Amino acid sequence: MLTPQEITAIETETHKVPVRSAACIEALKIVQQHRRWVSDESVVDIAALLQMSAEEVDSVATFYNLIFRKPVGRHVILLCDSISCWVMDYTSIRDSLFEQLGIRYGETTPDERFTLLPNACLGTCDHAPAMMIDEDTYRDLQPAQLAGILQRYT
Amino acid sequence: MQPLTQHIIPGAPPLSLDTYRQKGGYRAYEKVLQEQDPASITNLMKEANLRGRGGAGFNTGMKWSFVPMNATGPRYLVANADEMEPGTFKDRFLLEGNPHQLLEGMLIAAYAIQATEAFVFLRWAYKHAATAIRHAIAEAEAAGYLGKNILGSGFSIHIHLHTGAGRYMCGEETALLNSLEGKRATPRAKPPFPQVSGLFGRPTIVNNVETLCNVPHIVNNGASWFQDLGNGPDGGTKIYGVSGRVKKPGLWELPMGTTIRELLEEHAGGMLEGYTFKGLLPGGASTDFLVEQHLDTPMHFDGVAKAGSRLGTGTMVILDDRTCPVGFVHNLEHFFAQESCGFCTPCREGLPWTEKLLLSIEQGAGTLADLELLQMHGTLLGPGNTFCALAPGAMEPLQSALKYFREDFEQHIHQQKCPYAHHLHR
Numbered sequence: 001m002l003t004p005q006e007i008t009a010i011e012t013e014t015h016k017v018p019v020r021s022a023a024c025i026e027a028l029k030i031v032q033q034h035r036r037w038v039s040d041e042s043v044v045d046i047a048a049l050l051q052m053s054a055e056e057v058d059s060v061a062t063f064y065n066l067i068f069r070k071p072v073g074r075h076v077i078l079l080c081d082s083i084s085c086w087v088m089d090y091t092s093i094r095d096s097l098f099e100q101l102g103i104r105y106g107e108t109t110p111d112e113r114f115t116l117l118p119n120a121c122l123g124t125c126d127h128a129p130a131m132m133i134d135e136d137t138y139r140d141l142q143p144a145q146l147a148g149i150l151q152r153y154t
Numbered sequence: 155m156q157p158l159t160q161h162i163i164p165g166a167p168p169l170s171l172d173t174y175r176q177k178g179g180y181r182a183y184e185k186v187l188q189e190q191d192p193a194s195i196t197n198l199m200k201e202a203n204l205r206g207r208g209g210a211g212f213n214t215g216m217k218w219s220f221v222p223m224n225a226t227g228p229r230y231l232v233a234n235a236d237e238m239e240p241g242t243f244k245d246r247f248l249l250e251g252n253p254h255q256l257l258e259g260m261l262i263a264a265y266a267i268q269a270t271e272a273f274v275f276l277r278w279a280y281k282h283a284a285t286a287i288r289h290a291i292a293e294a295e296a297a298g299y300l301g302k303n304i305l306g307s308g309f310s311i312h313i314h315l316h317t318g319a320g321r322y323m324c325g326e327e328t329a330l331l332n333s334l335e336g337k338r339a340t341p342r343a344k345p346p347f348p349q350v351s352g353l354f355g356r357p358t359i360v361n362n363v364e365t366l367c368n369v370p371h372i373v374n375n376g377a378s379w380f381q382d383l384g385n386g387p388d389g390g391t392k393i394y395g396v397s398g399r400v401k402k403p404g405l406w407e408l409p410m411g412t413t414i415r416e417l418l419e420e421h422a423g424g425m426l427e428g429y430t431f432k433g434l435l436p437g438g439a440s441t442d443f444l445v446e447q448h449l450d451t452p453m454h455f456d457g458v459a460k461a462g463s464r465l466g467t468g469t470m471v472i473l474d475d476r477t478c479p480v481g482f483v484h485n486l487e488h489f490f491a492q493e494s495c496g497f498c499t500p501c502r503e504g505l506p507w508t509e510k511l512l513l514s515i516e517q518g519a520g521t522l523a524d525l526e527l528l529q530m531h532g533t534l535l536g537p538g539n540t541f542c543a544l545a546p547g548a549m550e551p552l553q554s555a556l557k558y559f560r561e562d563f564e565q566h567i568h569q570q571k572c573p574y575a576h577h578l579h580r
Contacts, residue, residue, distance in 0.1 A: 016314060017336070018228075018354050024336035025319050063338040063495075064319035066278050078279075082240035083439055083471050084397040086485045089576070120322060120489055121240040121439075122279050125397035125469070126404045135281045 002045045006034055010049060020050045024060050028067045037068040065119075072115040073108040075153040079131040082121035090129035094118075096143040100150065113153065155383060156391060156407040157371040158364070162251030168286040171293035174254040180299060182373035183261050187307040192223070195266035199369070202377035203389050208234055208325075208362030209437060209466045211388075211455040214369075220349035221267045221357045229357040231269040232334070233260050233366055235276040235283070236318055236325045239438035240489055241471035244393040245363040247405055249276070249283035252367075253290035257313060259366035261299065262373060264311045267359050272313045275330055278320055287315050322493035326542055327360040328352075329495065340497040341542035364393055385411035388454040392465075396422040398472030399429045405469075411454040414444065417470065430475040433558060437466020439486050440547025442554035443473070463554070478574035479559040480566055483552055484512040490548035498541035504531055505548060515563060516577060518570040525563055529556060 002010070013026040027046045031038050038046075038061055047054040061067045068076075079094055097116055101109055108115040124130045127139030138149055161169055161177050174180070186195055200215025221229065233256060237245040248256060256274070264272050274287055291313050294300045302310040321339050323329045328342035331353050352358020368390055372380050381389040392410045394417050397403045401423030408417075414436065418424065425431050433443045436453065442463035444451065451461040458465040473482055491505035508531050511524050532553040535545040556563065565573055 019335075022334070022336040022354075025333065026336075029317075029319060060336065060338055064321055066318075066320035081485075082489055083435075083482065083485050084241050087398050087471070087473070087477055087482070119279075119320075120493060121238060121242070123237050123243045123246050123277070125241050125243050125471070126395060128397060128403075132279060137279075137281070 002031070002042070002049065003034065006030055007049065010046070014050070021052050021056070024050060024052065024057060025064065025067075028057075028061050028064075032068060036074075037071050071108070073112045075114050075134050077114055077116045077131060077133050078119035078122070079116065080120070080122040080124075080129065081118040084121070084125035085129040088128035090141075092143050093129050093131065093141050093146070096146050100146060114150070157375075157383075158248060158255070158367050158391060158393065159251070159407040162247065164247075164251070166251075168250060168290070169252045169254060171254060171290070171297055174252070178374070179254055179370075180258055180297075182370035183258050183265075183299065184305065186262055186265055186373060187305050187309060192266045192268055195262060195373070198372060198377055199266075202372045202380040204365065204368055204372060204380065205388055205455060206362055207364035207368075207392070207468070209239070209440075209464070211465065214361065214365055217349060217361070218263070218267050218359055220347065221359060222350060223268065225357060227356060228270045228354070229267060230353045230359070231260060231264040231267060231272040232327075232330065232353065232358060232360045233272070233274045233363055234325065234327065234330060234360050235274050235280070235363045236330060237280075237363070237467075238277055238322045238325050239440065239467050239469075240486070241397055241435060242395070242438045242467040242469045243397075244395055244405055244467060244469055246280055246283060247393065248363055248367050249280060250286055253283070253286040254294065255367050255370065256287075256363055257290055257294055257299075259369035260313060261311065262369050263359065263361060263366060265309055267357070268309075269311060269359070272311055273334060273353075274313065274315045275324070275334060276315060276317050277324070278318045284315065284317055291315065321495075322489075323495045323544065326544070329542070330360060331358065338495070340495045343541075383409055384454065385409045386452050386454045387411075387456055392453065392468050394421075394453060395469030396472065397469070398434075399426045399474045399477070400424065400472055401426055411452040411457060413449070414451050414453060414470070415449040417453065418449070418472070422472075425472075425474060428476075431472065432475045432477075432479070433473040435466075435471045435473075435551060436463050437468050437470070439471070439489060440464075440544075440550055441466040442550040443558055444554075445558050463550070476574065476576050478516070478572055478577040479555055479562045480512060480516045481572065481574070481577040483555045484509065484516055486551050487512055487548060490544065494544060498545075500535050501540045501542075501545035504535045505545060507531065508535075508548075508552060515566050516572055518566065518572065520563075520567045522564070522567055524567075525556065525560075528552060532556075 013023040047057040196218045204214040205211040323339040329339040333339040487509040496502045
């Protein structure tokens with residue numbers, strides 16, 4: 001069931017658009033903000049609120065890579081794997097993250113602290129390699145910096 | 155002269171409304187509202203030959219002129235701030251540094267097409283830009299630049315910020331409109347063009363951020379001033395960028411038509427010690443490689459086209475002699491295969507196929523027949539055979555790599571391994 005706060009936030013979005021279904025992506029983002037991810041149950045709830053079918057909502061949810069349809073950790077690491085970062089050796093950052101976190105892409109640490117995902121170009125190519133953790137962007141990364149950066153997230 | 159970036163200090167907070175106004179900001183907007191009719195603004199942009207900075211290079215005034223001005227009901231203006239072309243980071247700089255410049259450009263554009271609502275479609279990753287735009291919209295609202303009957307002109311407009319949920323496809327203007335409607339970002343058939351039937355079926359203009367940022371300056375200074383800023387047939391400045399193994403990767407606002415050599419050698423400081431230039435993508439991942447012989451190419455639309463590539467976003471990615479070209483292209487095709495929306499078969503099936511072929515060559519399992527297959531994809535996924543420009547764009551670096559770096563491909567096949575130290579290790 002959606003919480004009253006979620007419903008209020010989604011309703012606010014529906015007032016900005018001419019048809020309720022146009023608030024679908026916003027609704028998914030709102031639910032994800034509150035719960036970190038969007039469950040099957042939430043898909044059904046959003047669909048009912050926006051007068052859509054659950055299948056329609058799910059087709060939108062699964063299209064966008066930053067809508068998470070599986071549980072994620074408290075912090076999500078998005079490592080840029082596009083061309084400038086590849087040229088600048090992002091793979092050394094990737095391997096170091098694999099090793100330090102003990103997980104691969106798409107996985108979450110057993111303590112639910114981190115989920116690690118590859119991401120397309122983060123748009124900071126003059127400071128490659130780069131990654132984001134939640135809202136923060138890290139640039140000009142060196143493997144040796146990673147332990148210190150990860151420590152900031154509990 | 156650097157009209158777009160002159161007031162931006164890298165790393166400093168974005169210009170506030172007050173500072174922006176002290177520097178002459180919103181003067182162009184006030185002038186058009188008070189003195190000019192919408193059609194004259196569109197004509198001015200046409201005359202200035204402001205070509206779209208998102209990559210396609212279409213004349214902005216021409217685009218605006220396709221909006222049916224006699225149609226009643228809502229019409230929309232959208233700023234495309236979904237910068238996701240790999241290797242591209244220019245709009246981020248404008249958004250984070252001077253959000254009011256974008257808003258002023260949007261407001262003038264909205265007035266020219268008599269839009270009733272405007273949207274900024276911003277990619278999810280640009281968190282600082284989102285904060286800056288949200289704040290700028292609030293400031294502009296408080297100052298009376300947004301809202302109803304603005305400055306007593308009878309013109310009303312609101313600007314909304316939409317932050318995306320990922321996917322490269324959202325940058326394609328019709329896919330962007332589907333995404334704004336809360337749908338999957340698949341492209342639409344054209345015609346009808348968005349100018350006639352766009353967002354929610356209403357007349358809609360979608361312009362790139364850098365394009366819109368030019369608009370106030372053209373209003374203030376005129377079409378011939380804009381023309382004179384460029385070196386060559388295209389007017390204005392361009393925000394160029396360089397990334398890869400150069401001494402000083404970065405962004406510079408320079409006259410449109412600055413040569414690749416000047417960008418690479420003077421502004422980016424040349425190659426890093428121990429690395430030699432081998433090739434470059436002039437304007438993002440979906441542009442053809444250029445090589446040594448093209449270094450004196452002027453970076454304007456026609457100049458780069460003449461050299462066999464596209465200006466694209468004007469942000470170059472450098473390939474050096476120690477980086478494997480096959481691995482480089484594999485990385486690009488991996489991106490395109492992943493970002494294909496899956497709507498049309500050649501793109502959905504063809505791109506993963508090229509990715510797999512490149513991987514097999516890179517890992518030493520390729521055959522010469524694979525090169526023929528890769529070549530064939532250039533036609534099968536080329537212009538006219540797919541629903542939108544994603545797959546044809548993806549074929550540009552692949553086809554040009556096969557042309558300029560053929561020896562590298564053949565070496566991989568003959569030696570059955572990648573001869574480079576920097577290659578895919580996965």
